[in-house]
Amino acid sequence: MRLGIDLDGVVADFNAGWMGLHAEEHGSDLTADLVTSWDGLHHVGGFASMGDFWWWARGGDRRPSIFRHLDTYRGAVDTLHRLARDGHDIVILTSKPWWAIHDTYHWIADQGLPTREVHMRDDKWAVACDVYLDDSPLVLPPLLRERPDAVVCRFVRPWNEPLAGAQDVHGWDDFATLVDRQG
Secondary structure (H helix, E strand, C coil), X not given: CEEEECCECCCECHHXXXXXXXXXXXXXXXXXXXXXXXXXXXXXXXXXXXXXXXXXXXXXXXXXXXXXXXXXXXXXXXXXXXXXXXXXXXXXXXXXXXXXXXXXXXXXXXXCCCCCEEEECCCHHHCCCCEEEECCCCCHHHHHHHCCCCEEEEXXXXXXXXXXXXXXECCHHHHHHHHHHHC
16 A cells, blocks of 8 residues: 655654754754644744744754754654564655755765655645545545545544544554554
8 A cells, every 4th residue: 555654743753853853953952842832832942933943943953954854753663664574655744844854865865764755735635545544634634525535544643633424543553553454
């Protein structure tokens, strides 16, 4: 099967990554439990707007973007390797600003993700997969609407809500079990 896998908030611990970098640069002591909404990171980080947050996250001459500073969630990479060994195609589907493209490819390589296919786009539904795994409250509804024959999995996070038709996944073991039952 083709498994459409999101990165940030699913494979990559985006919040721990940006908070660690924020601590280094601003001396903050932020914790991931402070993030409870999709577009509220600027409030948590003390930025005037999400635009200001993304400007800081971009890095530039002073450092690589935030997308090079992310750890993976426990079990994510091992599970993806196991699913790939079982014959599934791992298709990375991630939304990224233009300035994060190269850092994201470097990050995928640094993590050794078992993929031959990476799509950086907002309309993830346009890439056909049998199973999708995402955490975005902006991405999940279009996946459900545009890919009614696919299994759409919501990686449960504080910033998303249950959706009719989506399978709730609480961790990588849950996802592997779901894929094994589908295959």
